[in-house]
Amino acid sequence: MLAAAPAAAQSWPERVHISVSGAFQATSNDFSDRFEFERDLETGSTEVDYPVKSGFLFDAGAGVRLWKNLGAGVAVSYFTRDDAASTTSSFPHPLFFNQPRDVSGEATGVKRTETAVHVQAMYLVNPGGRLRLVLSGGPSFFSVEQDLVTEVRITETYPFDTAEFASAVKSREKGSAPAFNVGADVMWMMTPTFGVGGLARFSRASVDLDAPGNRTITVDAGGFWAGGGVRLLF
C-alpha cells in the first residue's frame, strides 16, 4: 500500500451548529460613474471614481443537520467601508461658451454597506477527533447601500477662468440582487460544544443602483473572503 486508507468519515452527532466570524474580504469592488449637468447654458460633466477596497466583514450563521451528514443553514455577512471618491468635473464658464474649467476634488466619507444573506445546503464532515468540516453552497441575496456623488459644488471668483472644488453632494442609494455562495468551514473543537473555525466563502453579485438623472449604475458586491471565529455545536 502506498498510503494508509483515510479513516472512514464518522457521523455528525450534533443537530445544530453556530458560527460567528470576523473575516477579510479580499475583493475590491471599485467602480466609476459619469453624469452630466446643465449650468450656464452649457452641459458640464462629472466623473467619479469610487474605491471600494478590500476590508473586514462580519459573518454569523447557523446550520441544522437534517439527515445523516446533510444539513441546511443560513448565514448573514455584513461589510462596510468609508472611502474617498475622487471627482473630475468640467464646469462651463459663466461668461464664455466653450471655455470649461476642469475641477478635481475628493468626496470623503463615501460609504458602502453590503449585507448578504446566504442560504446554504451543507455537507457535514466529521473526520474524527476534534476536527470538523462544513462544505456549503446555495443562493445568496445581497443588499447594497452606496453613497453616490450627485453634485459637485465649486467656488469661483471673477474672472472665473478657474474654479476650485468646494464640496460634493451625496445621496445614499440602495439596491439588491441575488447571487450564489460556496464555502468551507473548518472547525477545531476544544470542547464538545465550543471550538474555533476558519471559514472561506465566495459570493458575488451585481447590483443595480438608481443614480442621478434617471440612470442606473451596476456595482459589484461581495467576492472572496476568509476569516475565523468561534463555533458552537449542540
Place this chain on the structure above:
Amino acid sequence: MSRHEWSPQWRSVFQSTLAAGALLSALWLCLTSTPTSAQQAVRGRLTINPGSVAEVRDWAPRVDSLRRSGDLRLRVRREDLLVRGRTHERYDQYHRGVRVFGADVAEQLNGGQVVSVFGDVYDGIDIDTSPAIAADRAREIVAGLAGVEVGRTPELVVLPHEDKFVLAWLVRAAMPGDVREYFIDARDGSVAFDYSDLQTQSAVGRGMGVLGDTKKISVSSSGGQFVATDRLRPPAINTYDMRGDYTRTILYLNEIIQLGTGDLGNDGDNTWTDGATVDAHVYAGWTYDYYFKRYNRRGLDNRDLPLINVVHPARRSDFFSAFQQVPDFYLNAGYYGDGVMVYGEGLPPGLTAGGQTVDFFSAALDIVAHELTHGVTQYTSDLIYRNESGALNEAFSDIMGTSVEFYFQQPGSGNLRADYLMGEDVFRPGGIRSHENPEAFGDPDHYSRRFTGTADNGGVHINSGIPNHVFYLAIEGGTNRTSGLSVQGVGAANREQIERIFYRAFTQMLPANATFSVARAATIQAARDIFGANSNAERAMTQAWTAVGVN
C-alpha cells in the same frame, strides 16, 4: 469712435453737422451723474456688536439710556417662536423726533435680562429738523425724476451720508421694473441720495449680437424679467435701452433725469435678441476682462468704476427727421466721461455712406474697446484731446481696441475676426481706419505727412494713423510706404509684448500734453523696462518710430 470717411454725396448731406464737429468728437466730457455709494465712514457712527456677555452687559445700560432719553423708540416687539421665554425688541434712533435712517438696535431679552444687542446708532447729530421744503414738494420732485405719480406720503428722516447728516424727505417711487428710494434734501430739494430697492439676482443669458453671433450675456433677474445688469464682474455694467427717445437721452446725458431699472435693456426669457444691447453689454464686459487679465487693471479708473452703456439713443426709423438734431446718435459712438458710453444706431437698411453700410455701433468689439479706453486715458495720462496729444489719445484707443479684438477673436478677415482694421464690423466693407495702411483711409503713415490744420481738434483722428502704424510695424514688421524704412517686428506670436509696452507708456509715463516724440521715448523706455535693453521689443519699437519719421 469718431472719424468716418464719407462718400461725396453723404458729405454734402451731413455737411452742416460735420462742420459743427459733433460727428468727429468722440470724447465728450459731459459730466454725468454717478450713483453715490452708500454711506461710508459716516461721522459719529457707533456699531453695537458685543462679542461677550460682559460686553453685552456693558452695552445694555447705554442702550437703556438712549431709550429713556427718547433717542431710541420701540418699533416692534415680538415673542421668540423658537426659544421659549425670549423676546425680541427693535428700536429706531430718532433725532429731535425725526428718524435717523439706517440707525436701529435689536435686543434679545430673556425675562427682562438682555441676552444680545446689535445695532448702529449715530452720535453727534447736530442738524436742525425743520424742513425748508414741504413733503408735497419732495413728492413732486420725485415724480419728475421717476416719471410716475407718487402717492405715498414722504417721511422726514435724518440721512447719515458722506460724513455728514442731511435732513431729507424719503420718498419711495415704484416705476416699471424698478423701485427707488429717493432722499430729497429738505433744505434745497436736491437729491441727496437714491438707490434701487429692487432685489435682483445674477443670471447668465444667451444673446445674439448684431451680426448674428451667439454669446453669453451676464444679466440679472429682476421683477420677473431679465435686465442688462452684469453682476458677475466686479464693476456694475449696466446697459440702458433708450428705445429711440433721443430727447430723453439728451436729458440723461445732461443730468436732467436719471435712468432706473426700467430703462435697462430687458428680456422676458433671457434669450436676448436685440443685438445692439447684447453687443454693447457683452463687449463692455470683455473689454473689462481684457484689462483685468492682461494688465491686472480694474476698469477705467482702476477702482471698478461702473460702466454705463446707452444704446438706441435715437430710432433708426426716425433717421430722416432726427439726424439733423442728433447726428451722433446715429453715426457715432462716444465716451461721455465717468464710464458712460453712447452707441449710435447706424444707418437704416438700404442707406450707405461712402459705399459702406453702417450698423449699430456696438456691433464692433474694437469700437466698444476704443470707447472704454478713452475712459482709461481719462483716469491715467488724461491726454489733452487736441493736436498730437489728442492724436495719441485716439491712437491709444485704436491700439487697445485692436488688442482686445485679437484677445477674443480669431485672426482673419471679415466679420467677427481680429485684424488691423478699425470698426470693420460696423462700417462694411472695410472699416474706417487701418493700422497696417493708414493711407488707405486718407490718414498719414509718416510724420512728414501729418495734418497740421485745425479741423478735427488738430487732426486727432487723422494723425492717430502715425502711432497706429507704429503699433502695427512693431508687431508684424514691414516697410513704411513713405520712408521706405523696414522694421523687424516681434511677430504676431509676441503681440502681447507690444500691447504691454503701449499700455505701460500711455497709462503711466505720458504727460497730458505729450507729443509723438515723447510717445516714442516713453514706449522705448517701457520696452526696456519690461523686456530689457536691446531686447527684440525695444528694437522693434525703435525701428517702428523711426520708420514713421518720429525721432
